[in-house]
Amino acid sequence: MAMDELTTRVDGMLDGLCEDLRRLTRIPSIAFPGYPPEPVQQAHDVVVELLREAGVQDVAALRLPDTAPVITGHIPPPHPDAPTVLLYGHYDVQPAGDESLWTTRPFEPTDVDGAIHGRGAADDKSNLIVHLGALRAFDGRPPVGIRVVFEGQEEYGSEFDDYPQEHPDEFACDAMVIADMGNIRPGTGTLTVALRGVVEAIVEVHTLEEAKHSGNFGGAAPDALLVLLHALAALHDANGDVAVPGLRREQWSGGGWNEEEFRRLAGIREGMPLIGTGNLGSRLWSGPAITVTGLDAPSVDKAASAVVPSARAKLNMRCHPAQDPVQAQRLLIEFLVGLRPFGVPLRVTQAGAPGSGFAAATDGVAYRAAHEALRTAWGAEPVHAAAGGSIPLVNSLAAAQPNAEILLFGAQDSMCNLHGPNERVLVSELRDAVVAEAAFFAAYADRFGRD
Numbered sequence: 001m002a003m004d005e006l007t008t009r010v011d012g013m014l015d016g017l018c019e020d021l022r023r024l025t026r027i028p029s030i031a032f033p034g035y036p037p038e039p040v041q042q043a044h045d046v047v048v049e050l051l052r053e054a055g056v057q058d059v060a061a062l063r064l065p066d067t068a069p070v071i072t073g074h075i076p077p078p079h080p081d082a083p084t085v086l087l088y089g090h091y092d093v094q095p096a097g098d099e100s101l102w103t104t105r106p107f108e109p110t111d112v113d114g115a116i117h118g119r120g121a122a123d124d125k126s127n128l129i130v131h132l133g134a135l136r137a138f139d140g141r142p143p144v145g146i147r148v149v150f151e152g153q154e155e156y157g158s159e160f161d162d163y164p165q166e167h168p169d170e171f172a173c174d175a176m177v178i179a180d181m182g183n184i185r186p187g188t189g190t191l192t193v194a195l196r197g198v199v200e201a202i203v204e205v206h207t208l209e210e211a212k213h214s215g216n217f218g219g220a221a222p223d224a225l226l227v228l229l230h231a232l233a234a235l236h237d238a239n240g241d242v243a244v245p246g247l248r249r250e251q252w253s254g255g256g257w258n259e260e261e262f263r264r265l266a267g268i269r270e271g272m273p274l275i276g277t278g279n280l281g282s283r284l285w286s287g288p289a290i291t292v293t294g295l296d297a298p299s300v301d302k303a304a305s306a307v308v309p310s311a312r313a314k315l316n317m318r319c320h321p322a323q324d325p326v327q328a329q330r331l332l333i334e335f336l337v338g339l340r341p342f343g344v345p346l347r348v349t350q351a352g353a354p355g356s357g358f359a360a361a362t363d364g365v366a367y368r369a370a371h372e373a374l375r376t377a378w379g380a381e382p383v384h385a386a387a388g389g390s391i392p393l394v395n396s397l398a399a400a401q402p403n404a405e406i407l408l409f410g411a412q413d414s415m416c417n418l419h420g421p422n423e424r425v426l427v428s429e430l431r432d433a434v435v436a437e438a439a440f441f442a443a444y445a446d447r448f449g450r451d
């Protein structure tokens, strides 16, 4: 099918796709403890129905303990030499949060200025609709084989994260479209090619048996909070770059936000400088970042005039997509332990398991096809971007199918308020993402085994 014919077909289907998205968004499928399980099941049932109608065969549920069912299904390749594409998305959503901050009701999908507002309208129900739309564009007989994996408990996490690498055969494919993603800004087709790894550590200082009068003891008795602050201050240099030696850092060569966009997205106050040096991508995506996420110390309101006997802080470190997070964690802990501010030893322990980053191989035939497809959909050369968060399932899928190319794109965009109030998806982005995925199927089938 020619590209302009595909585009015309998608345009003709768009109203129906939006209606299906509203139907799904109306269901509060929150797979968190304390929320009723019925809506999750209801969303599951609707997605199953839509998949069957779209031509997906053997639609079934993978059931794991304490995990909402994972929807699976497939469409056989049209001929033995055609590639198979795995389609991923999730049908559960985040809780609505503080409803008073919403201008519409979170589970009453509402059209506002070319967008559909509602919890899950973007994350990730929009992308389930993208997959459906791409299948419908070919009347359920796409030029590639299809394997569907739609998760039902992504936001809370589940045993499914480890499942693919333990059962690799069930995920056999040549390429994956992980559609839990979107564009760096509306209108800029974006392939997310890297995710940073994550490591956490706790730093503790214990210096005195108990708090002591600061007038009688301050000046010689070691102040645990002061020691901790010296240690934390050593984590960055004067420019705000991470000072822990050995952490991988490279200039980012892909696309990304300009400083103006970043300031707006981050809500940075007027007149505030950014920290760190190098291009924004290297600070956000291809270099380390250390954030102090918690501090146990007396509160200002309850502060006594006393030397503080103990204090602790929690650190969250993001590391280069290709750096081994266990090694990064060791470097962080060794650096802190070696500091001994004023000669005082620090106790440093890891918090939680390190999470691996992800760096896609971008030189294969699926990437070439995706470039062509995203260019068709958004009318310009797509950019390569990265995301700050790690997604455990992506690593598990990559481990299960090391030869499969992994593509992350979708209908979301950086401004769509994922997990926050007033989540929305732009209908124009939804349309372009459907065109992109359908065009990807066509381009990939065409190029596979040939280039």
Ligand SMILES: [Zn+2]
Binding pocket: 090, 123, 124, 154, 180
């Ligand atoms: Zn998501």
